[in-house]
Amino acid sequence: MSAVTDHGPPGTAGTPEASSPELYVYYRVHMDQAAAARAAFETTCAGQPVRLLQRRDHDPVFQTWMEIYAPPLNDAIGVEARVAAALAPFAQGPRHREVFAALAGPVGGG
Template identity: 85%
Template sequence: MSAVTYHGPPDTNGSSNGSNNGNSPELYVYYRVHMDQAAEAKAAFETACAGQPVRLLQRRDHDPVFQTWMEIYAPPLTDAIGVEARVAAALGPYAQGPRHREVFAALAGPVGGA
């Protein structure tokens, strides 16, 4: 299993309260996946998420060997730490190097009208 690096204050209860009042933390996890394993890794991610609202992004670059992926765990997800642990275990065989974990909290809401 790959190592995890963590940046940000620890979440004391392992979950958000479901509201996004500017204080609910958002967890961002990024790592690299070999191109040859991308389809298997994506299937493992989807199975491990079990329908939870976790976003998976791919960095837009042109590396011919590796893709950099980012998972985003944000409200309304109420057990980000638990879901992320499940995803980390499922993707351990596919992550090339460490999974970098960073926690952010909103400073302001969306700008402009919707």
């Protein structure tokens, strides 16, 4: 079972006073388990607007993945908890959680 490291300030995620918080979670997956881990992610997130990214590096053994939970997802904390449970057998080391809130809108939006 993987541990979760939470770097968000208390009371920011999932609270009404938080201005559209976004949750970022990153962790490592062994290359040999990447296909099974991705299938578990896709099954668990079916229909939810959760992004999955892979860091562009050249590690021959591990991939670093990042999940992004952002608006319009209503229950980011609940969805992330379900994903964490589904990916627990695949995460190598802790899942690092960080919460951010927007300071400004998109640049160049018009």
